[in-house]
Amino acid sequence: MTTITKAACIGGGVIGGAWAARFALAGIDVAIYDPHPEAARIVGEVMANAERAYGLLTMAPLPPKGTLTFFNSIAEAVEGADWIQESVPERLELKRGVINQIDAAASPTALIGSSTSGLLPSDLQAEMKHPERLFVAHPYNPVYLLPLVELVGGAKTSAATIEKAKTGVAQIGMKGVVIAKEIEAFVGDRLLEALWREALWLIKDDICDTETLDDVMRYSFGMRWAQMGLFETYRIAGGEAGMRHFLAQFGPCLHWPWTKFTDVVDLDDALVEKIGAQSDAQARGRSIRELERIRDENLVGIMQALKSGNGGEGWGAGKLLADFEKRLWAEAGVKEAAPDTSAPLRLLDTRVNAAWVDYNGHMTEHRYLQLFGDTSDALLRLIGVDFAYVEAGHSYYTVETHIRHLGEAKLGQRLYTTLQILSHDDKRLHFFSTVNDAETGAALATAEQIMLHVDSAAGKSAPAPAAVLEKIAAIADGHARLPAPEGVGRHVGQKRA
Amino acid sequence: MTTITKAACIGGGVIGGAWAARFALAGIDVAIYDPHPEAARIVGEVMANAERAYGLLTMAPLPPKGTLTFFNSIAEAVEGADWIQESVPERLELKRGVINQIDAAASPTALIGSSTSGLLPSDLQAEMKHPERLFVAHPYNPVYLLPLVELVGGAKTSAATIEKAKTGVAQIGMKGVVIAKEIEAFVGDRLLEALWREALWLIKDDICDTETLDDVMRYSFGMRWAQMGLFETYRIAGGEAGMRHFLAQFGPCLHWPWTKFTDVVDLDDALVEKIGAQSDAQARGRSIRELERIRDENLVGIMQALKSGNGGEGWGAGKLLADFEKRLWAEAGVKEAAPDTSAPLRLLDTRVNAAWVDYNGHMTEHRYLQLFGDTSDALLRLIGVDFAYVEAGHSYYTVETHIRHLGEAKLGQRLYTTLQILSHDDKRLHFFSTVNDAETGAALATAEQIMLHVDSAAGKSAPAPAAVLEKIAAIADGHARLPAPEGVGRHVGQKRA
Numbered sequence: 001m002t003t004i005t006k007a008a009c010i011g012g013g014v015i016g017g018a019w020a021a022r023f024a025l026a027g028i029d030v031a032i033y034d035p036h037p038e039a040a041r042i043v044g045e046v047m048a049n050a051e052r053a054y055g056l057l058t059m060a061p062l063p064p065k066g067t068l069t070f071f072n073s074i075a076e077a078v079e080g081a082d083w084i085q086e087s088v089p090e091r092l093e094l095k096r097g098v099i100n101q102i103d104a105a106a107s108p109t110a111l112i113g114s115s116t117s118g119l120l121p122s123d124l125q126a127e128m129k130h131p132e133r134l135f136v137a138h139p140y141n142p143v144y145l146l147p148l149v150e151l152v153g154g155a156k157t158s159a160a161t162i163e164k165a166k167t168g169v170a171q172i173g174m175k176g177v178v179i180a181k182e183i184e185a186f187v188g189d190r191l192l193e194a195l196w197r198e199a200l201w202l203i204k205d206d207i208c209d210t211e212t213l214d215d216v217m218r219y220s221f222g223m224r225w226a227q228m229g230l231f232e233t234y235r236i237a238g239g240e241a242g243m244r245h246f247l248a249q250f251g252p253c254l255h256w257p258w259t260k261f262t263d264v265v266d267l268d269d270a271l272v273e274k275i276g277a278q279s280d281a282q283a284r285g286r287s288i289r290e291l292e293r294i295r296d297e298n299l300v301g302i303m304q305a306l307k308s309g310n311g312g313e314g315w316g317a318g319k320l321l322a323d324f325e326k327r328l329w330a331e332a333g334v335k336e337a338a339p340d341t342s343a344p345l346r347l348l349d350t351r352v353n354a355a356w357v358d359y360n361g362h363m364t365e366h367r368y369l370q371l372f373g374d375t376s377d378a379l380l381r382l383i384g385v386d387f388a389y390v391e392a393g394h395s396y397y398t399v400e401t402h403i404r405h406l407g408e409a410k411l412g413q414r415l416y417t418t419l420q421i422l423s424h425d426d427k428r429l430h431f432f433s434t435v436n437d438a439e440t441g442a443a444l445a446t447a448e449q450i451m452l453h454v455d456s457a458a459g460k461s462a463p464a465p466a467a468v469l470e471k472i473a474a475i476a477d478g479h480a481r482l483p484a485p486e487g488v489g490r491h492v493g494q495k496r497a
Numbered sequence: 498m499t500t501i502t503k504a505a506c507i508g509g510g511v512i513g514g515a516w517a518a519r520f521a522l523a524g525i526d527v528a529i530y531d532p533h534p535e536a537a538r539i540v541g542e543v544m545a546n547a548e549r550a551y552g553l554l555t556m557a558p559l560p561p562k563g564t565l566t567f568f569n570s571i572a573e574a575v576e577g578a579d580w581i582q583e584s585v586p587e588r589l590e591l592k593r594g595v596i597n598q599i600d601a602a603a604s605p606t607a608l609i610g611s612s613t614s615g616l617l618p619s620d621l622q623a624e625m626k627h628p629e630r631l632f633v634a635h636p637y638n639p640v641y642l643l644p645l646v647e648l649v650g651g652a653k654t655s656a657a658t659i660e661k662a663k664t665g666v667a668q669i670g671m672k673g674v675v676i677a678k679e680i681e682a683f684v685g686d687r688l689l690e691a692l693w694r695e696a697l698w699l700i701k702d703d704i705c706d707t708e709t710l711d712d713v714m715r716y717s718f719g720m721r722w723a724q725m726g727l728f729e730t731y732r733i734a735g736g737e738a739g740m741r742h743f744l745a746q747f748g749p750c751l752h753w754p755w756t757k758f759t760d761v762v763d764l765d766d767a768l769v770e771k772i773g774a775q776s777d778a779q780a781r782g783r784s785i786r787e788l789e790r791i792r793d794e795n796l797v798g799i800m801q802a803l804k805s806g807n808g809g810e811g812w813g814a815g816k817l818l819a820d821f822e823k824r825l826w827a828e829a830g831v832k833e834a835a836p837d838t839s840a841p842l843r844l845l846d847t848r849v850n851a852a853w854v855d856y857n858g859h860m861t862e863h864r865y866l867q868l869f870g871d872t873s874d875a876l877l878r879l880i881g882v883d884f885a886y887v888e889a890g891h892s893y894y895t896v897e898t899h900i901r902h903l904g905e906a907k908l909g910q911r912l913y914t915t916l917q918i919l920s921h922d923d924k925r926l927h928f929f930s931t932v933n934d935a936e937t938g939a940a941l942a943t944a945e946q947i948m949l950h951v952d953s954a955a956g957k958s959a960p961a962p963a964a965v966l967e968k969i970a971a972i973a974d975g976h977a978r979l980p981a982p983e984g985v986g987r988h989v990g991q992k993r994a
Contacts, residue, residue, distance in 0.1 A: 146720065187704060187710060188713045190695050191692050191714065193695075195692045202688075212676065216685045218722060218814065221643075221722075226722070229710065232788065235776050235788065239785060243776040244772075244773040283732060310794070311854070311908055315791060365867075365870045370863035400899075400990065402899045403900075405896050405897070449989065450989055491991075
């Protein structure tokens with residue numbers, strides 16, 4: 001797998017900044033060039049949004065964050081970079097000039113992606129010395145959350161470049177979708193444009209207002225498209241008779257005089273003002289920041305829901321997330337050194353997710369157990385019980401858990417968990433975990449748990465192998481010197497000593 | 498609130514059958530007329546899908562299911578119905594004839610909704626004696642899950658009819674969105690048609706195949722549209738500069754020669770075959786039934802994710818679901834008689850949801866605690882601690898939980914929970930719950946828990962009021978005569994006696 005070790009972002013606005021954030025959060029150092037006086041502030045804001053979103057999206061162990069460094073010239077920024085992403089304003093001459101400068105200064109093997117949403121890669125690469133490594137890599141807002149990248153090659157782009165580009169975006173958790181032929185606006189913006197034109201007519205003609213139109217989308221086909229797109233949805237609509245039958249039925253109405261987008265709507269001042277006023281009313285006083293937060297939390301929630309889809313295998317953007325997380329876990333496992341056993345192990349750092357709170361904004365009871373479960377999963381990886389181990393037929397199952405609630409956690413609150421091994425034998429693992437507030441260190445909940453090593457196929461307990469038992473012993477020996485945690489060995493309702 | 502007590506469905510295909518399922522699952526008896534020889538089978542299949550989807554979607558207490566009765570004439574079916582839904586094939590003369598028959602036979606105050614996806618209500622009501630009660634109620638597939646209903650009145654439809662229609666669809670968990678002016682295909686299908694035309698060109702011109710196009714949608718703007726629609730999404734894109742600024746930027750490109758839908762694509766045999774073959778490849782051998790199952794589970798997951806959105810208040814289709822559930826709980830509370838205390842209370846009947854399982858298809862550990870939490874919530878409602886009580890400032894918080902895992906639950910498995918009160922005083926409530934397999938009755942997990950009555954604002958325990966304590970005592974007195982459950986009072990790891 002080709003890996004990006006250093007990236008350069010030329011142009012650091014909302015799009016370029018989000019590319020930078022994606023790279024840095026995947027552990028890749030990023031060089032940035034943007035002459036805009038506010039570039040550092042804008043990139044910083046996008047980075048903060050991206051970090052918050054990742055914190056909600058995944059509890060997989062992100063690698064140490066890559067650095068963000070600003071440079072005063074394109075030549076300095078692209079030096080040593082193996083992926084250079086151009087995100088300057090959407091004007092052909094400007095982009096071509098910038099790309100030519102990148103081309104001249106960068107290593108000839110570096111990949112050059114353009115964030116253009118409409119210009120043809122053949123036009124962008126026309127004057128390059130090494131045009132074969134130029135391609136369009138068109139992302140979607142919010143770029144730090146939505147995984148799509150349209151990959152489009154021009155006449156001179158090599159097939160190898162497109163393959164490397166696919167691998168590259170996968171490295172930062174994105175989905176590279178290859179468009180077969182270059183056309184202006186590619187595929188996504190073509191579809192968006194079609195819907196947008198018709199929407200403008202519906203507002204102009206007073207068929208509905210902007211809120212009604214949005215409601216029509218989000219209470220119905222928006223949810224269909226979020227997980228299956230257009231054709232697979234219609235395949236189901238065709239039923240057992242199939243896609244061809246569906247098309248035969250749907251075909252004739254294309255000739256009916258329905259849609260108005262065959263005329264170009266005049267987006268004059270009156271229409272702009274009408275839409276602006278309706279949009280203001282629809283927002284109900286929510287600021288752009290608030291809407292952004294709501295949108296990001298919703299997108300996180302949708303991706304997490306899709307991660308559990310298809311019987312737990314994951315579906316669409318959720319499957320992509322699951323695969324990304326598996327890789328992060330695998331890489332984290334490789335890097336892990338012998339743990340410090342002079343204190344309980346600190347195993348999880350997280351934040352209270354929007355999906356975890358009740359209507360009072362407090363973390364729901366069962367999410368504490370989720371955190372305890374993720375904590376014991378982290379311990380299992382430390383002792384060699386990882387995905388591969390489980391797939392080979394053995395695992396540890398929790399048989400008993402005693403939780404005490406000592407405080408409350410609220411939306412967005414930073415938390416960490418610790419774990420201390422209490423006792424163990426060849427089958428049993430007995431330990432005590434704590435969920436703590438990250439600022440004060442105060443314990444919000446504790447769990448005493450016992451897990452049993454099992455043969456999954458037989459559905460019976462079985463002794464763990466020596467390699468696992470040795471790793472357990474190494475931690476348990478250290479923990480045996482620690483005092484027993486307050487609250488161990490109690491039954492429900494037992495008075496404090 | 499106007500309530501529907503009896504509904505009639507004239508036409509019982511996939512759409513009519515799903516209307517029938519929605520009504521029946523909301524406790525409303527349904528009369529069906531459909532001369533198709535397979536009508537009963539089709540309605541039965543849709544009903545089964547709907548029941549499965551509802552089982553995944555919500556654990557709120559559905560009322561006793563309404564009956565489905567088939568009749569041999571329209572006149573018999575509509576007798577006594579206060580909502581009549583017409584879902585016959587999409588031909589004006591056919592629909593008009595059916596609607597005229599309904600009009601003649603039904604009570605003059607009965608509402609008549611048409612499921613048409615494109616015909617004008619003014620045309621449908623032209624020959625009616627009581628045209629003021631005719632409106633379009635256009636739903637979206639799968640109708641038993643997607644909540645949208647476009648409500649469109651014709652020239653003779655009364656404003657009161659549209660208001661009653663909104664209330665009526667809310668009663669069955671749907672969202673009535675009123676379209677201001679009637680046009681062919683209303684709002685949703687106009688937007689779908691625009692995107693569909695452009696999509697057909699992209700396939701015909703070999704810009705991409707159907708899978709690529711679907712991926713472009715579902716990894717990006719599909720997820721935006723599922724929760725915010727079009728205009729609110731672009732409002733954010735405009736940033737602090739606002740919607741008007743965004744429109745000013747976007748306006749000019751409407752005149753660019755991008756989109757091809759200004760020409761009508763010829764959906765000839767070659768294009769039908771091309772799309773059919775690409776769609777076959779994309780399905781990877783999955784049957785329509787499998788795709789339907791995946792889609793429904795994804796839609797359930799998205800709606801559940803959105804239910805936790807907006808800081809726990811719910812957003813879009815998720816807010817609608819939350820409101821629907823609140824009403825179901827409130828109505829269930831009103832109807833509940835004094836509980837039978839001669840055995841542990843049976844409080845929850847559910848099925849293992851797709852979002853609850855790990856990659857092995859087993860219910861994840863923390864979902865057991867979710868079931869125990871839902872079980873104790875059900876107990877709280879029984880003793881008068883409902884939404885209103887909590888909003889007024891007091892509640893019970895769980896302080897301690899001891900779970901033992903005795904078995905496993907798999908995707909789709911039916912479960913029920915029981916609860917036995919062990920002890921109580923003016924602040925504490927100590928009880929023992931069990932998650933059982935619904936077929937064998939075997940206990941899969943047990944939980945011993947203590948909850949404390951609290952003053953939420955003060956964040957301190959406080960005595961519960963007499964009315965609550967009386968209800969607790971009534972149950973606890975009965976439960977005191979039951980044997981102590983096996984496993985009470987144990988600490989983690991304690992050997993069995």
